[in-house]
Amino acid sequence: MPDLDLPQRQATDTLMLTGFWYRALPADRVHRNRLHKATLLEIPLVIGRDRAGQPFALRDACPHRGMPLNCGRFDGENLECGYHGWQFDVEGRCIDQPCEPDNGRAHRDRIRQPWYPVQERYGLAFAYMGPPEKRPVLPYWDALEDLGPDETIFATDSSFSVGGDDSVKIIPWNWLQDWENSTDPWHVYILHTAFSGSQFAPEMAVKPEVKWEYTELGLKYIALRKLDDRRELDRVSPLIFPNLISTPDVQLAPGPTTTVGWVVPVDDTHHRRFHAMKVPKNLKGRPRQMYVEKRSKPWIEMSAAERQMFPSDWEAQESQGPIACHSEEHLATSDRGISMLRRLLRQQIRLVQEGSDPIGVTFDPANAVFKTGGGNFFRTAAAAPA
Ligand code: FES
Ligand SMILES: [Fe+2]
Numbered sequence: 001m002p003d004l005d006l007p008q009r010q011a012t013d014t015l016m017l018t019g020f021w022y023r024a025l026p027a028d029r030v031h032r033n034r035l036h037k038a039t040l041l042e043i044p045l046v047i048g049r050d051r052a053g054q055p056f057a058l059r060d061a062c063p064h065r066g067m068p069l070n071c072g073r074f075d076g077e078n079l080e081c082g083y084h085g086w087q088f089d090v091e092g093r094c095i096d097q098p099c100e101p102d103n104g105r106a107h108r109d110r111i112r113q114p115w116y117p118v119q120e121r122y123g124l125a126f127a128y129m130g131p132p133e134k135r136p137v138l139p140y141w142d143a144l145e146d147l148g149p150d151e152t153i154f155a156t157d158s159s160f161s162v163g164g165d166d167s168v169k170i171i172p173w174n175w176l177q178d179w180e181n182s183t184d185p186w187h188v189y190i191l192h193t194a195f196s197g198s199q200f201a202p203e204m205a206v207k208p209e210v211k212w213e214y215t216e217l218g219l220k221y222i223a224l225r226k227l228d229d230r231r232e233l234d235r236v237s238p239l240i241f242p243n244l245i246s247t248p249d250v251q252l253a254p255g256p257t258t259t260v261g262w263v264v265p266v267d268d269t270h271h272r273r274f275h276a277m278k279v280p281k282n283l284k285g286r287p288r289q290m291y292v293e294k295r296s297k298p299w300i301e302m303s304a305a306e307r308q309m310f311p312s313d314w315e316a317q318e319s320q321g322p323i324a325c326h327s328e329e330h331l332a333t334s335d336r337g338i339s340m341l342r343r344l345l346r347q348q349i350r351l352v353q354e355g356s357d358p359i360g361v362t363f364d365p366a367n368a369v370f371k372t373g374g375g376n377f378f379r380t381a382a383a384a385p386a
Pocket of ligand 1 (some may be wrong): 062063064065066067081082083084085086
């Protein structure tokens with residue numbers, strides 16, 4: 001099959017991916033007077049919250065001699081590097097160099113540490129790391145809007161939806177392997193059902209009819225299952241640029257999806273998962289959306305042999321290597337979604353290289369609510385189109 005070999009290095013190096021807002025940390029973990037570190041798109045960041053409550057992010061390497069600023073001190077207004085005491089405000093201006101004559105007044109204005117705007121939404125902190133003149137509006141997602149009176153948003157950076165665990169935050173392989181997995185409905189039928197036992201709803205054992213379509217924001221698959229003489233199910237799962245998923249409930253809770261996930265590149269061989277989901281305000285324990293797979297015991301407690309015998313998403317994606325080698329694959333008709341995605345990625349990269357804006361960004365605050373479109377849509381067979 002032609003045209004499928006996307007060098008992944010290219011994907012992480014392009015404006016198409018840097019010109020978006022990226023999840024950096026759960027917002028409730030960005031504390032005042034405490035510095036945090038995170039790596040996004042290969043850039044080390046120090047993240048904090050100033051005295052006024054506004055989160056900030058700077059490149060986490062002192063411009064003097066490279067000590068990470070997260071090892072320094074923050075007084076609610078300025079950061080002080082622990083090595084020689086240079087100080088910076090939260091927009092990277094150097095305001096003190098205590099070991100220099102006259103505290104560096106003559107030269108310190110020439111130093112400007114890279115800093116990145118941060119915004120909070122849905123309980124998560126987003127950093128924008130693209131060019132200032134291309135800074136888009138941070139969008140809203142309809143799956144997380146219009147909360148009922150008894151609902152709230154729960155946010156997490158657990159790797160649960162890759163088959164991992166709350167304690168595991170950094171996933172050791174390229175982000176695209178993970179994102180592509182969400183446009184592969186056939187692995188639900190085999191890996192999660194026929195091969196490793198029924199890890200999702202038992203109805204996943206019904207062989208689906210699958211089609212993929214491009215959308216305004218990316219692409220989606222529609223997996224149609226004829227459950228019995230009377231009931232049919234359309235399982236609609238979108239991929240949204242640059243790195244979003246909105247996977248329908250795998251236990252087949254009916255209706256539109258109430259979860260949005262972000263597959264965030266840390267570097268070429270590591271990524272993170274962030275999720276926000278609608279939950280009841282009086283939620284006790286974990287949200288139902290986080291009970292993803294039924295396995296004999298939690299993944300974190302499984303031995304290597306047990307994982308090998310009963311693999312799930314983690315094992316499938318990890319075994320592709322730190323960066324899957326596309327030239328070794330043999331994509332087939334059931335991989336149509338993956339080839340469509342790679343084609344769209346390449347096309348969008350080209351667009352950005354030519355100076356245009358990719359899909360999935362808006363510069364208009366009045367037009368910033370995006371539709372996710374995923375869900376489990378049941379219908380009676382009688383009502384189905386002929
Ligand atoms: S390395 Fe930061 S002040 Fe010297
Ligand atoms: Fe899966």
